[in-house]
Amino acid sequence: EAQVTQNPRYLITVTGKKLTVTCSQNMNHEYMSWYRQDPGLGLRQIYYSMNVEVTDKGDVPEGYKVSRKEKRNFPLILESPSPNQTSLYFCASSLGQGEAKNIQYFGAGTRLSVL
Amino acid sequence: AQSVTQLDSQVPVFEEAPVELRCNYSSSVSVYLFWYVQYPNQGLQLLLKYLSGSTLVKGINGFEAEFNKSQTSFHLRKPSVHISDTAEYFCAVRRGGATNKLIFGTGTLLAVQP
Numbered sequence: 001e002a003q004v005t006q007n008p009r010y011l012i013t014v015t016g017k018k019l020t021v022t023c024s025q026n027m028n029h030e031y032m033s034w035y036r037q038d039p040g041l042g043l044r045q046i047y048y049s050m051n052v053e054v055t056d057k058g059d060v061p062e063g064y065k066v067s068r069k070e071k072r073n074f075p076l077i078l079e080s081p082s083p084n085q086t087s088l089y090f091c092a093s094s095l096g097q098g099e100a101k102n103i104q105y106f107g108a109g110t111r112l113s114v115l
Numbered sequence: 116a117q118s119v120t121q122l123d124s125q126v127p128v129f130e131e132a133p134v135e136l137r138c139n140y141s142s143s144v145s146v147y148l149f150w151y152v153q154y155p156n157q158g159l160q161l162l163l164k165y166l167s168g169s170t171l172v173k174g175i176n177g178f179e180a181e182f183n184k185s186q187t188s189f190h191l192r193k194p195s196v197h198i199s200d201t202a203e204y205f206c207a208v209r210r211g212g213a214t215n216k217l218i219f220g221t222g223t224l225l226a227v228q229p
Contacts, residue, residue: 004158031215033215033216033217035219040124040221041221042119042121042205042219042220042221042222043159043205043207043217043219044219045216045217048215048216050215058216090158090159092159094215096215102147102209102215103161103164104161104215104217105161106151106158106159106160107158108157108158109157109158
């Protein structure tokens with residue numbers, strides 16, 4: 001089954017404790033992206049990757065890091081989490097550029113609470 | 116810069132009634148338009164999309180949307196809603212070209228009541 005898998009689904013942590021949220025897709029997609037969802041703000045893009053070893057900032061990259069060493073994986077790293085990073089995070093992927101290819105598929109989400 | 120406006124944060128409606136969820140976008144260039152649905156405690160699922168061609172697009176679960184370039188709108192409609200349609204609906208726009216970036220609206224909660 002084609003899917004985008006995020007882990008963990010729920011995470012409670014404390015300020016300053018490094019954490020990684022994993023994202024994996026099994027569709028051989030080139031493009032992957034991370035979003036955060038906050039009430040009243042919709043989804044905002046954090047980082048994206050056009051292909052292996054190619055990443056770039058989205059609209060709200062501060063406090064986050066990503067890497068793309070393999071095509072299927074795109075982990076989101078919070079080196080020193082803060083309470084304002086408490087949010088619902090979504091990973092998404094799409095086949096690549098171009099009209100018909102640009103359907104983004106989303107993971108089930110990771111709900112993060114930073115205390 | 117592109118933006119997407121969903122004016123209604125919540126739309127209450129009775130079961131079997133028709134519904135329209137409004138979406139307006141701002142862009143001076145060609146765009147691709149999407150509606151995603153998020154059921155409680157789940158991820159986003161693509162409901163329908165406009166890429167080109169016919170301005171009336173049909174999606175899953177009986178939803179449809181009409182692209183209106185002159186009014187820069189992409190409103191979502193369903194003639195008769197069910198309890199199971201209760202969810203949050205997000206309109207999103209992507210500009211034509213190299214970037215795959217989606218700009219999302221703030222979402223509309225469709226609350227279907229019996």
